[in-house]
Amino acid sequence: MSETAVSRGLDVLVVGGGSAALCAAIAARRSGASVRLVEQAPASLRGGNTRHARNFRLMHDRPAWYVPDNYGEDAFFKDLLRVTHGATDEQLARVLIRGSATIATWLDGNGVRLQDPASGVMPYSKRTAFFLGGGKAMINALYATAAKLGVTIDYDSEVVALAFGEDRDCEADILHDDRIDRITPKTLVLCSGGHQANIDWLRESFGDAADNFMIRGTPYVTGSVLRLLLDAGVKPVGNPSRAHMVVVDARGPKFDGGIVTRITAIPHGIVVDHDGRRFHDEGEDARKTHFARWGARIAACPGQIAYLILDAKGFGRALPTALPPIRADTVASLASAVGLNPAALETTIMDFNAATGDDDNVPAIERCTKGLVPPKSRAALPLVVPPFAAYPLRPGVTFTHFGVAVDDRMRVMKNDGSPARNVFAAGMIMAANVLSNGYLAGLGVTLSAVFGRLAGEEAARRAQPGERGDGD
Ligand SMILES: Cc1cc2nc3c(=O)[nH]c(=O)nc-3n(C[C@H](O)[C@H](O)[C@H](O)COP(=O)(O)OP(=O)(O)OC[C@H]3O[C@@H](n4cnc5c(N)ncnc54)[C@H](O)[C@@H]3O)c2cc1C
Structure with a gap:
């Protein structure tokens, strides 16, 4: 590795390349700061998990062209309380919710285009707005805006060391092309996500089961910056053994x-x-979001593997899938094809079929099994029509409920209870402050965009002459 080059004079260094980082970089630049953004991924894979997102949650008192009806602050907060079982920082949650009221127009002003719900292309939602072209289009628009505004953007650039303290510039070592660049910005905004792509770290909480988890998003969110912060005495928040x-x-x-x-x-x-x-x-929750409840159940199965078995009628009712199911004309041959014991699967299906009702007066969706443990409490229809189909199932991790504590200006909190005055965090790296349990559709991007914008503004303000060394 070649020698470390040092570059000085930067106001704000933003670490990460997803929605939190881009919103922070744009907000800081629009506030007059010089800004550099370093993204570990190559340009072709930039954008973190935001690439996969479709929609974001927002409060609004009246319909707008991009979202129907209304969804007020209290309704949003009540939904958050419900999914977190009350484990949310109310002050930060209200900053988030109020900030969401203006985030759609702010994103639009920065080049992001939204879907018109009247087009009927996306499902009805009064709580969320959808990106035209999905998260990838959103990301591409924000990168274009950031570049146009003069943000310096480096890809293949991993932050491998950090140093910060009161009344001094920060330091960040960036690994790029097998050499280290040391940058000494006035402020840091850390938007590098959680640690869900780090299987070794997941193993510390989930044991060997973690080896069988699928990671739904980018492999670059390994928690390396999160680890650097914790090692530097920043206060953790949430629980690393809880994951969506x-x-x-x-x-x-x-x-x-x-x-x-x-x-x-x-x-x-x-x-x-x-x-x-x-x-x-399997009938306990027939809503279209039921898949979110099955990840943890399969994580608790031996080998973290399970199989969905359908007959031709059930398959006909299912939505299309990216990969076709494994199909066979008999239950025994289906079992052999997926590696299950044929006799065991035949017995399970025979017992299941025998417990299904045949009362044609009961609508199919309302039929439940009788005398079977566990029951199937909805859509309990016999599996009899060939060909039979199977999907092998695994848990897919979206994110972990773990990160660093921040105050309402997005400054990271130290273990001694004081804020680090020139270090800010936004997005999934601090999401557990408001979301330490559960999930609400569209909250990930809202968290990243609203808190990213705020962190960028605060970091730019802090970097201004006269602002350094101030009190609160
Ligand atoms: C499949 C899937 C679908 C989703 N759908 C939705 C949805 O529809 N709506 C919604 O609201 N949310 C959705 N989410 C969640 C949402 O995508 C995330 O909450 C959001 O993207 C987080 O943004 P972020 O900027 O905080 O982090 P990320 O987007 O994860 O970005 C983190 C970035 O940091 C970079 N990085 C990490 N370490 C370093 C380092 N050491 N140095 C430099 N860079 C580093 C990574 O390369 C990455 O670019 C989805 C997530 C997944 C996985």
Whole structure:
């Protein structure tokens, strides 16, 4: 490795390349700061997990062309309380929710285009707005705006060391092309996501099961900056052994499968473990979001593997999938094709079929099994029509509920309870302050965009002459 080159005179260094980083960089630049953004991924894979996103959550008192009806501050906060079971920092949550009221127009002003819900292309939602062209288009628009505004953007650039303290410039060592550049910015904005792509770190919390997890997003979010902050005495928040997991097709890629590997047809069939046995009520939750509840269940199965089994009728009711299912004309040959014991699967299906009702007066969706453990409490229809189909299932990790504590100006909090006055964090690296449990659709991008914008503005303000060494 060649010698370290030192570059000085920068106001704000933004670390990361997803929505939090881009919103922070643009906001800081628009506030008059000189800004450099370093993204670990190559340009072709820039954008972190934001590439995979479709929509974002926003409060609004009246309909706008991009979102119907209304969704007020209290309704948003109530939804957040419900999914987190009350484990949210109310002050920060209200900063987030109020900030969401202006984020759509701010993004639009920075080149991001939204879907018109009247087009009918996306599902109805009064809580979220959808990006035209998805998260990738959003990311591309923000990169173009940042570049146009004069933000310096470096790809293939990994932050490998950080130093900061009161009344001095920060230091960041950037690994690029096998050499280290040391940058000494006045302020840092850390937007490098959580640690969900770091299997070794996941193993510390989930044991060997972590080896069988699929990571739905970018492999570059390894928590390296999060680790540097914790080692430097920044206060952790949340719990590294809690993760948002959904059920995904086990045949998808280990990383970056995105949303298309989700399996959304569980209520139309039965789910068995690697012994061919059912282990949970497949009809308990028939909403289209049911897949989010099955990730953790499959993570608890031996080998973290399970199989969705459908007959031809159930398959006909399912939405299309990225990969076709494994199909066979008999239950025994289907079992052999996926590596299950044929006799065990035949017994499970025979018992299941025998427990399904045949009362034609009961609508199919309302039928439940009788005397079966576990029951199937909705859409309990016998699996009898060939060909039979199977999807192998694994848990797919979206993010972990763990990060660093921040105050309401996005400054990271130290273990001694004081803020680091020139170090800011935004996005999933600090999401656990408001979301230490559960998930609300569209909250990830809202968190990143609203807190990213705020962190960028605060970092630029802090970098101004006269602002340094001030009090609060
Ligand atoms: C499949 C999938 C679908 C999703 N769909 C939605 C959705 O529809 N709506 C929604 O609101 N949310 C969605 N989310 C969640 C949402 O994408 C994230 O919450 C959001 O993108 C987080 O943004 P971020 O900027 O904080 O982090 P990320 O987008 O994860 O970006 C982190 C960035 O930091 C970079 N980085 C990491 N370490 C370093 C380092 N040491 N040096 C330099 N750079 C580094 C990474 O390369 C990456 O670019 C989805 C997530 C996934 C995985």
